[in-house]
Amino acid sequence: MYQKINSNTIIMVKVSSRGNSMPLSPIRKLVPYAEGAKRKGRKVYHLNIGQPDIATPEVAINALKDISFNVIEYSHSAGFEGYRKKLVNYYKTIGIDLDINSIIITAGASEAISMAFMSVMDAGDEVIIPEPFYANYNGFATASGIKIVPVTSKIDDGFALPPIEEFEKLITPRTKGILICNPNNPTGYLYSEEELMKLKEIVLKHDLYLFADEVYYEFCYDGLEHLSVMRIDGLENHVILFDSVSKRYSECGVRIGAMISRNKDVMSIAMRFAQARLSPPSLGQVVGEASLDTPKEYFKEVYDEYIDRRNFLVEELNKIEGVVCPKPKGAFYCMVKLPVDDTDKFAQWLLEDFEYNNQTIMMAPASGFYATPGLGKDEVRIAYVLKKEDLASAVECLKHALEVYPGRK
Amino acid sequence: MYQKINSNTIIMVKVSSRGNSMPLSPIRKLVPYAEGAKRKGRKVYHLNIGQPDIATPEVAINALKDISFNVIEYSHSAGFEGYRKKLVNYYKTIGIDLDINSIIITAGASEAISMAFMSVMDAGDEVIIPEPFYANYNGFATASGIKIVPVTSKIDDGFALPPIEEFEKLITPRTKGILICNPNNPTGYLYSEEELMKLKEIVLKHDLYLFADEVYYEFCYDGLEHLSVMRIDGLENHVILFDSVSKRYSECGVRIGAMISRNKDVMSIAMRFAQARLSPPSLGQVVGEASLDTPKEYFKEVYDEYIDRRNFLVEELNKIEGVVCPKPKGAFYCMVKLPVDDTDKFAQWLLEDFEYNNQTIMMAPASGFYATPGLGKDEVRIAYVLKKEDLASAVECLKHALEVYPGRK
Numbered sequence: 001m002y003q004k005i006n007s008n009t010i011i012m013v014k015v016s017s018r019g020n021s022m023p024l025s026p027i028r029k030l031v032p033y034a035e036g037a038k039r040k041g042r043k044v045y046h047l048n049i050g051q052p053d054i055a056t057p058e059v060a061i062n063a064l065k066d067i068s069f070n071v072i073e074y075s076h077s078a079g080f081e082g083y084r085k086k087l088v089n090y091y092k093t094i095g096i097d098l099d100i101n102s103i104i105i106t107a108g109a110s111e112a113i114s115m116a117f118m119s120v121m122d123a124g125d126e127v128i129i130p131e132p133f134y135a136n137y138n139g140f141a142t143a144s145g146i147k148i149v150p151v152t153s154k155i156d157d158g159f160a161l162p163p164i165e166e167f168e169k170l171i172t173p174r175t176k177g178i179l180i181c182n183p184n185n186p187t188g189y190l191y192s193e194e195e196l197m198k199l200k201e202i203v204l205k206h207d208l209y210l211f212a213d214e215v216y217y218e219f220c221y222d223g224l225e226h227l228s229v230m231r232i233d234g235l236e237n238h239v240i241l242f243d244s245v246s247k248r249y250s251e252c253g254v255r256i257g258a259m260i261s262r263n264k265d266v267m268s269i270a271m272r273f274a275q276a277r278l279s280p281p282s283l284g285q286v287v288g289e290a291s292l293d294t295p296k297e298y299f300k301e302v303y304d305e306y307i308d309r310r311n312f313l314v315e316e317l318n319k320i321e322g323v324v325c326p327k328p329k330g331a332f333y334c335m336v337k338l339p340v341d342d343t344d345k346f347a348q349w350l351l352e353d354f355e356y357n358n359q360t361i362m363m364a365p366a367s368g369f370y371a372t373p374g375l376g377k378d379e380v381r382i383a384y385v386l387k388k389e390d391l392a393s394a395v396e397c398l399k400h401a402l403e404v405y406p407g408r409k
Numbered sequence: 410m411y412q413k414i415n416s417n418t419i420i421m422v423k424v425s426s427r428g429n430s431m432p433l434s435p436i437r438k439l440v441p442y443a444e445g446a447k448r449k450g451r452k453v454y455h456l457n458i459g460q461p462d463i464a465t466p467e468v469a470i471n472a473l474k475d476i477s478f479n480v481i482e483y484s485h486s487a488g489f490e491g492y493r494k495k496l497v498n499y500y501k502t503i504g505i506d507l508d509i510n511s512i513i514i515t516a517g518a519s520e521a522i523s524m525a526f527m528s529v530m531d532a533g534d535e536v537i538i539p540e541p542f543y544a545n546y547n548g549f550a551t552a553s554g555i556k557i558v559p560v561t562s563k564i565d566d567g568f569a570l571p572p573i574e575e576f577e578k579l580i581t582p583r584t585k586g587i588l589i590c591n592p593n594n595p596t597g598y599l600y601s602e603e604e605l606m607k608l609k610e611i612v613l614k615h616d617l618y619l620f621a622d623e624v625y626y627e628f629c630y631d632g633l634e635h636l637s638v639m640r641i642d643g644l645e646n647h648v649i650l651f652d653s654v655s656k657r658y659s660e661c662g663v664r665i666g667a668m669i670s671r672n673k674d675v676m677s678i679a680m681r682f683a684q685a686r687l688s689p690p691s692l693g694q695v696v697g698e699a700s701l702d703t704p705k706e707y708f709k710e711v712y713d714e715y716i717d718r719r720n721f722l723v724e725e726l727n728k729i730e731g732v733v734c735p736k737p738k739g740a741f742y743c744m745v746k747l748p749v750d751d752t753d754k755f756a757q758w759l760l761e762d763f764e765y766n767n768q769t770i771m772m773a774p775a776s777g778f779y780a781t782p783g784l785g786k787d788e789v790r791i792a793y794v795l796k797k798e799d800l801a802s803a804v805e806c807l808k809h810a811l812e813v814y815p816g817r818k
Contacts, residue, residue: 014529014674015528016527016528016531016534018527019528019679019681019682022681024681024684025684051482054480056479056480061476061479064476067470067473070465070470071462071464071465071659071660072659072660072661072663072696073662074661107516107686108687110686110687111516111686118425118427118428118552119424119425120423120424120428121425122427123427123554136686138685139681139684139686140685143685145532145554250480251480251481252481252483252687253481253482253484253688253690253691253692254692255516255690255691265424269425269429269431270428272433273548273552275433275548276434276548276549276552277516277545277548279517281516281663282662282663282664283662283690283693283696284690284692284693287481
C-alpha cells in the first residue's frame, strides 16, 4: 500500500488494508437509487431500516427538559454510578442478578460489541456466528482484525439454530467464541431453551465465550418467553451480553448501550478500553436512566402495534405467489424469500425502474447478512417499522413489481 | 493465551493480548488513594483532570429544553447534515475552508482519532508523536495495533518541537504519519508557524499523514495566534484534523467531536467505520449545533479566567525552590518539574500520607505522558481548571509537601 520516496516528488499517502476491507453497508449502496426515485417525485416506503417510528417515552424526553446541571460533564468511564445502580434493579426484574461492576455503559450496543471483541480476541482469532446475521458485525470484526466464521441457518427451518455438530466442525484453535443475536436481527427467530442449552454445552466443552446480542428481548411474540443467556447457570464467566436502549424505548439517537459480564477479568480489561475514550454520552445516560421509569402501558401499546403489523405483513406476503416468509417470533424484522434472480438487482430495479401509483419500496437485500458468498440471493430483510397502512401499500407495490420484474424466476 | 481441552474439564477463557497491553490511565492508579484521603475527611484539590469547571453556554443547555421532536432518532452516520453545514460556516470564520463531506461527527475526539488510525494504518504501522503526549493516544494505538514512536520534547526548551532531524531519524518504511497536539496537552506549548512549516516539509518529503489534535485551539494566550494545519497550503491531502466541542464550550459529556480531512479517499474509508456504528450521539449534536451560536462574550470571559489562573499558578509555582514551570502558551495545562525522586511515588504519598490543614492535592505524574521509559520521573501535569482561590490553596499544599516529602532531592 505504501511506497517510499527519496525525491521531492509528492505521491499520495494511502488508506489502510483494514479500511479497504471494511464492508460497505448492504443498504448504503442503494441510497443513491432511493434518492433518485424521490427526485422523480416517487414515494419510497422504507422497509430497509431499523429506526422505529414509535415515540420515545415522554418520561425520557421530559428528563432532558428538566436538567438542572449547568456543566455537561464527563460521566465515570463505565457510566454514571446512579444509572448503573438503577440498571441493576431493572435487570433483577427480568431475572438477571448483576452488580454495578458487571455493567459498562457504551455508545450504543455497537461500542459494546467492539469493546468486547477487543477485550477477549486478538487479530486472527475467530468467532462463530449463525448466518444470516446483523451486517455490522462484519465491520466490528474487520476493525478489530478478527474473523467471523459463519454457520448457516436456513429459511426452510425458519432460521432455527443450526445443528450443534455444524458449530463443532468449525471450531479451531483460534475460535474464541460464539455470537448469537436473540431475538434475531435479521431473521426474527427466537432461540428456544433447548437450543440455548446446546450452546451452553459446546461453550463449556471448548471453553468459549458466548456473546449475546439481546437488544430486542422485549419484542417476543405469541406468548413465547425470552431466555437471556445471563440466566443460564454455569455460564457466569462465559457470557458477554450486549444491550441497548435504542429499540426498547425508541431512542436510537441517544447512543446508549451496555457491555455486561460477570467475568471480572473481562470487565477489568474492557474498562481499560472504556477509560481510553473517557466517558459514554452523558445526556444519553440521563435519557436512559429516566426511561427505566417508562410506564408498563407504553410497552403494551408498542407490543400490540408490532404484533398487529407483523401478523398483517406476514399474512399478506405469504399470499403472493412464490413468496415465502417464516413468521418471526421476535424483534421487528422478517426474512422473505422472493421468486427473483438476485435481490440486489431487484432492490435496485425497484428504486430505479419501477413505480406503482408513483410509489415504490426499499428493502435490504439479504446477501449483506450472509458471510458465505452466494447465499441470500433470493432473500430480503423487511423491517416492519411502518404503520399498517403503509405496510399495505408497500406489499401492494411488491406484488405488482414481482409481476413485471424481468428477472422473475 | 488459550488452551484446548478435550475433556469436560472447565478451564477459564482468557482475555486478549491486546487487552492486556492496553495502558492503565496514569491517573486512574491514584484514584483509590484519592478516595482514601476523602474518606479520612481530607479536601483533595483535583489538579489532575481536564474537566473544566466553567459553565456550558446557556444557549446550549436551552437547546435541550426546547427540543420538539418526539422520537430521538439516529442521525446520518457522518452527523446531521444541518450541523455539518453550520460547522462549515464556523470553520470558515477561523480561516478553514471545508465542505460537509470533509467532516464526520464522532463520539468525541476520541472516536475521531481511533477512526483515523484505523482508516489509514494497519497493525504494525507507526506514527511519530512528540512526547510528552496525551496518554490516551496510547490506548487508541494499542486498540488499533499501531505503534507510537516518540520523539522527545524537553522541559528546558519549554517543550518546543524537537529538531526536525530527530523526526527524520525515526522514519521507517512503516511510518505512516506524525501526530501533533496544538496547543499541546499536557505541555501547553503552542507550535509556531516556523515549526509547522518544518513539519510540512517532512510530511511532504516522506508522504506522511499529519494528524493534528487541535481541540484546545481557542485557548491561546499572550496575543499569540493559533495556526491550524488545515490552513497550510499543499497539505490538503495529508492533514487529518481532530476537533471536539468538549473544552471549547465546557460540554465534555456530550461526546461530540469530529474527524476532518480534505482527502476524499480517507474520508470515504472513514465513512465505512462511521456507518458500522450507525450514528454519533444525536442529543450531543443538538447541543453542539446550538453552541455555535454562543455569544462572543462567553469566550472572552473564559479566556480572561484562564489567563488569570495561568498567570497566578505559574508565578506561584516558580517561586517554590526547586520547582520549574515553563509558561504555557495555550490549553489549560502546565508541566511542572519538581525536586523529588519520583512523581508517581510523590503523587501517591500526597494522597496517602500528607495533609496540610486537612487538605491535599492530586496531580498527574508525567511518566504516563512519556513513551520512553524513565522519562518524566520528576515532572507532573497540572490542569488549571479550578478557581484561583483553590489554586492558591493547592500551591500552598504543594509547597508544604515539598518541605516534608522524604523523597525530596
